[in-house]
Amino acid sequence: EVQLVESGGGLLQPGRSLRLSCTASGFTFGDYSMSWFRQAPGKGLEWVGFIRTKAFGGTTEYAASLRGRFTISRDDSKSIAYLQLNSLETEDTAVYFCSRLRWGSGGFPDFWGQGTLLTVSS
Amino acid sequence: DIQMTQSPSSLSASVGDRVTITCRASQDIGNYLAWFQQKPGKAPKSLLFGASSLQSGVPSKFSGSGSGTDFTLTISSLQPDDFATYYCQQYNTYPFTFGQGTRLEIK
Numbered sequence: 384e385v386q387l388v389e390s391g392g393g394l395l396q397p398g399r400s401l402r403l404s405c406t407a408s409g410f411t412f413g414d415y416s417m418s419w420f421r422q423a424p425g426k427g428l429e430w431v432g433f434i435r436t437k438a439f440g441g442t443t444e445y446a447a448s449l450r451g452r453f454t455i456s457r458d459d460s461k462s463i464a465y466l467q468l469n470s471l472e473t474e475d476t477a478v479y480f481c482s483r484l485r486w487g488s489g490g491f492p493d494f495w496g497q498g499t500l501l502t503v504s505s
Numbered sequence: 506d507i508q509m510t511q512s513p514s515s516l517s518a519s520v521g522d523r524v525t526i527t528c529r530a531s532q533d534i535g536n537y538l539a540w541f542q543q544k545p546g547k548a549p550k551s552l553l554f555g556a557s558s559l560q561s562g563v564p565s566k567f568s569g570s571g572s573g574t575d576f577t578l579t580i581s582s583l584q585p586d587d588f589a590t591y592y593c594q595q596y597n598t599y600p601f602t603f604g605q606g607t608r609l610e611i612k
Contacts, residue, residue, distance in 0.1 A: 428592055430601040446600045480548055491539040491596050495548040
């Protein structure tokens with residue numbers, strides 16, 4: 384059974400940094416791209432970015448507004464995808480979801496984690 | 506960025522009804538469209554990809570159609586478990602973008 388479990392959320396002050404983790408099980412992690420999405424309270428879904436598999440260079444794509452502050456990485460030996468968030472802003476308050484993408488090169492989400500809540504507030 | 510516009514934004518229907526939600530892209534996305542269901546406080550659930558292909562385990566009461574810029578999600582024989590918010594997402598062009606969501610409520 385495919386499972387994705389996000390962790391690392393919490394309450395942080397503006398300007399701080401945080402790393403979220405997405406621990407995967409039930410499939411060969413290295414064969415799939417992994418993506419992050421977020422959802423601000425009461426709002427819709429927003430794509431953050433994704434990381435391709437090593438076979439496709441392990442390269443990343445990001446939402447333009449987040450590029451430079453957010454970085455996605457992966458550790459295939461641990462089956463974990465990471466989202467590094469720097470210079471946090473109050474607007475980053477959201478539930479952060481990770482998902483598995485169908486292809487090594489990207490594509491559509493087929494499985495989602497339950498999400499982890501990040502609150503940015505002074 | 507490609508804008509995805511869903512209509513209606515909210516919809517009231519009764520158990521047993523058949524409903525259709527529309528998603529329009531601001532430019533041609535081929536069939537690179539996915540649909541998701543989300544219930545309050547829960548993660549999204551993937552329903553369809555490629556505009557019309559069901560994800561594994563998703564019942565055939567959900568169906569999708571369209572290509573280019575105009576797409577539809579149809580849900581037949583509504584059951585209480587189907588009342589949720591539905592999103593479309595294009596994955597043809599970065600950044601991947603979502604529609605604003607359609608809230609399906611019980612009448």
